[in-house]
Amino acid sequence: MTDSNHIQGRIDWITVGFYVLFVGLGWLNIYSAVYSPDAPLAFSDAAFYNSNAGKQLVWIGTSFVLIVCILVIDFRFFESFALFIYLGLLLLLIAVPFLGVTINGSHSWFKFGSVTIQPAEFAKTATALLLAKYLNDPLVNLTKFPFQWKAALIIGIPMVLIIGSNETGSALVFASFMILLYREGLPGAYPALFIGGIVLFVSALLVKAWVIFLVLLLMAGLLVLFMPIYMQRDPKTYLRLSGGIAGIMTLALLVDWVVNNVLKEHQRNRIRVLIDPGFDPRGLGYQVTQSKIAIGSGGFWGKGFLGGTQTKFDFVPEQSTDMVFCTIGEEHGFVGVMLMILFFLGFLWRLMYLADLQRSRFARAYGFGLVGILFFHFLVNIGMTIGLMPIMGIPLPFFSYGGSSLWSFTILLFIFLKLDSHRSDMLSR
Amino acid sequence: MLSQRRNFIFLFFGIVGLLFIGKLFYLQVIDDTYEKAADNNAIRKIIQIPFRGEVYDRYGKLIVYNTPVYDLYMIPRKAVVKDTNHFCRVFGVTKEYFIKTTQRARAYSRVKPSLFLKHLSKEDFASVQDAMVDFPGFFFETNAFRTYQSRSFSNALGYVAEISPNALVDQRDDYYRQGDYVGISGIESFYEETLRGQRGVKYRMVNSNGVEKGDYKNGSLNINPVSGNNLYTSIDLAIQEYADSLMQHKVGSLVAIEPSTGEILAMVSAPSYDASQLTGNNFSKYYQELALDPMKPLLNRPPSAYYRPGSTFKLVQALVGQQLGFIGPGTVFSHAGAPVKCHGHGPVDLRGAIRVSCNPYFYHAFRKMIYDNTTGDTYERSAKGLQRWSDLVANFGFGRKLGVDLGNEKKGILPNVEYYNSVYKGEKMWKFSNIYSISIGEGEIVVSPLKMANLAAIIANRGWYIPPHVVKGVGLQKSIDPFYKTPVKVGVESKYFNVVIDGMEDAVTHGTVEADGRIPDIKMVGKTGTSQNQKGKDHSIFIAFAPRDNPKIAIAVFVENAGFGGSAAAPIASLVVEKYLKRKVDRKAVETKFMNMNYLPNVYSVVRKKAAPDSTKK
């Protein structure tokens, strides 16, 4: 059963079903976002194909071509060529400042005729492949520092390059590889520190450093007071506790310094606006408020397909791309968004289940890389539209308008499905 | 062991999902401030229709301008009228109207605006302004009416009306929306894209009471409307109004052209209509009335109506005959052998033939042109001769469009070989004896009044014309299509015009023109015509230009059912010429007589169909 002619039988149709569902619903939402009751466009109109809905239809069509290509390629290709793919993407990322064009204020696009491609979107797939290949070596043990360091290097290089082209949002997506690494053996302290760091980071933006100090001291005091009796109250424990608290305080100071000296004004504002949308009512706060109003006005049942009023006329900026969730919220209400979130979680669960079925560590690691990336997008994209996350230019996988985004997620997902369809052919190491 | 981590990861995912769902539940279900905010923050896309360009006469007098009006819209979901009686009093509508319109609006859409009341004047708008606070869900949009300075010139101006469903589908550049106004005929239609300007869009934030709270995004998305370009016409409004007054109680056309420029000085289509009633609330009622009127007042006759040119066409025959070398000033024909009627007079030369409008003369002349003094198969010779003849006559603009800047210009018919082949169903099925009627402007030839006025200009210029046009300048630059600046030669040498102009002078001084058609102190030259009309009294036609030397005005007058050309059309033309050249009319008795003259037929019809071949002629 090594020939690829029997793929259909072993491809995971549940995942494919989710994919088709998301892409289809996404298109309906894009159609609704560009739909103008004053001038509805018909499929026969040439203008339709200039609208986002028309173009997305073209992107969807080409995505199916990509899928066929991926399924036809030998499954061993992805592991064998992971390094080449990765290096190729790095080259593109290096080339983009010189050869790229600027779209929507971001100088990170390549233009081929009328098609524009953002290499940053594809870099995460390449990174996931190389990381998975690296972990496929049974000697790699993520509890050991040298291996951790090498894994971090694989993730870090494209990340730095992407930050270089001012796509901070896309760069942050690489943080999602934490999930892959955690699944493959990275000690739990890392993600814990990571989340703690984010909490500190946000706190540093909101309150002065001495407040954080005070809170930490208070927590330490309470900890000492209510320390379980079975713990030894010896100097060693106190020393450890004091060391821990001092470490966190240093981290807080560092974060505070980074926030106030390294971050640019607009980056700080994006986070500050989360807490106080009123502070920049015309700019960032406006965007958050409008998106909350759009979603909030949907109510329990929503206003119905094409019935949205807030998501028309570019009221919510980027309504087809990053803010597509607003249209869902407004037109389909709480019922719609809840179902969407549940479906998405179900989709992630299915992918993790499949990943754990893999016999090769390569395929499993890649699967968790995929899950991490999808989840990160889900977290940030929906989070920002409901005011729980800072505004970052991050699309909602499969739903958002845009060729690069749809293509990259399609490739990302179907490489995994291709690997999964050959899981019995893979060597377990 | 590590595979347990999947559960931890999913636990984390689940917590995030629950957090999101919780936050969404709060935003969408518990907290209704956002729903209210959506209402408060509703954005209304307001289309701003720019003012259409204005229309001026050749001296800068305003002919058409715009008056702002206000349309009242309602959004049913937001419209709460507590006191219907109060509402009806304020807006001056009946309770039935209120109920009916509200129901219709609801049926259309509960959230989208529907038109509630059209065309409130500035005064009415001002008087209801204060009361608007009591009527949430209602708001105004500005609109504009075409306003006409004069009742004159309506047909050539055309009118504006809501775009028809067909035109909406057929439009090329996808500009119009349902309910948009568009120029329907005349220069309003021809210069639509110039006049309409560029529509603007305004995004306004409005609260739930329909009160505007300012521009959305500080107006950064707004597109300002651009007013349409003004049209500077060549019309002399004083002459136009005078001509209109002379054409009242009549059916017909009058076209006056400045020969040296092709500029149209006046253009009357009678009967006309009151353009100011074709705007606003009256439109449909008045339009119905006009559309059903058998006199067809909506038709702009000068470029669109079909007539046989009658004897005025003899001028073309005289010119073409000379150019083709078959006749000359000394060529004499008698009545002998001609199947066409004439008055009792002896043989005449070309000048005399034009003076008395001798039918047999032009029968013989045309026969010579067709048969070319050759022998052989008459059918073959007829076809060959007619081809040569029609090629030259076509240069005068017959059988094709002159390119006037008015909607609905008709080509007319210049019968040529192809035409007769189709009428007689085949080649060599017809010969001179079947077609001789066109020698005297009868039979199959069909022209419009505009073409005949242009013929007068061609003769005045001795061999060329500039395509007639109404608009001599567009917009601030007063630019004009070079087409309306370029002379067109008709292919007849200027020397051949002398004898024709002499004949036309004789026709006015002691020929077919009666005394009422003579201006004592102006040398006007012209030619009468009588267009045969099977359905009633013949149509009276006169074309002329004046003064004979250095012509300033060329004119064509068609009066339907007025009989002989010298009796009705010529005096009317002479009055307009006199008024234009002297700025006053001394012949008050003639003026009064023809202003009051009534030529309205009992049963009215315009020759529209192709003239059928007359089988009795052999």
Ligand SMILES: [Zn+2]
């Ligand atoms: Zn005679």
